[in-house]
Amino acid sequence: MRYFGIALFLILGLAIGCSPIIEGKKIDSAQNKNLLAPGTGAEKVVQMYGQPQQKEELPSGETKYTYFYREMSRVWWHTDPEKEQKLEVFLKGNEVQRYRYSDRGVDPITTDVPPIQPEKK
Numbered sequence: 001m002r003y004f005g006i007a008l009f010l011i012l013g014l015a016i017g018c019s020p021i022i023e024g025k026k027i028d029s030a031q032n033k034n035l036l037a038p039g040t041g042a043e044k045v046v047q048m049y050g051q052p053q054q055k056e057e058l059p060s061g062e063t064k065y066t067y068f069y070r071e072m073s074r075v076w077w078h079t080d081p082e083k084e085q086k087l088e089v090f091l092k093g094n095e096v097q098r099y100r101y102s103d104r105g106v107d108p109i110t111t112d113v114p115p116i117q118p119e120k121k
Contacts, residue, residue: 024069065089
């Protein structure tokens with residue numbers, strides 16, 4: 001019984017010491033294209049992604065909403081980032097002007113999408 005207690009303690013320590021650290025909520029990149037639809041405002045952004053982790057007023061008069069998701073693996077005392085997603089949404093006058101999305105996993109992928117310009121005929 002004594003060895004069972006020691007083994008249980010070691011297994012629990014190993015399980016806790018190697019568990020991943022997760023911050024934020026995963027960002028569904030498929031929804032990002034809907035951000036630039038005409039009439040998309042702050043309420044729609046909050047409905048799509050939830051409350052932002054950070055809200056910032058920029059000197060240009062824009063409001064920046066920041067969403068992020070981080071997943072780090074932990075081996076005892078050392079943490080190693082595995083996956084990171086970040087979405088920055090820029091609003092002006094309660095309408096989305098542009099957004100910046102980055103997804104860092106194995107290969108970094110960064111997308112900065114300009115606002116939609118109407119076609120000239």
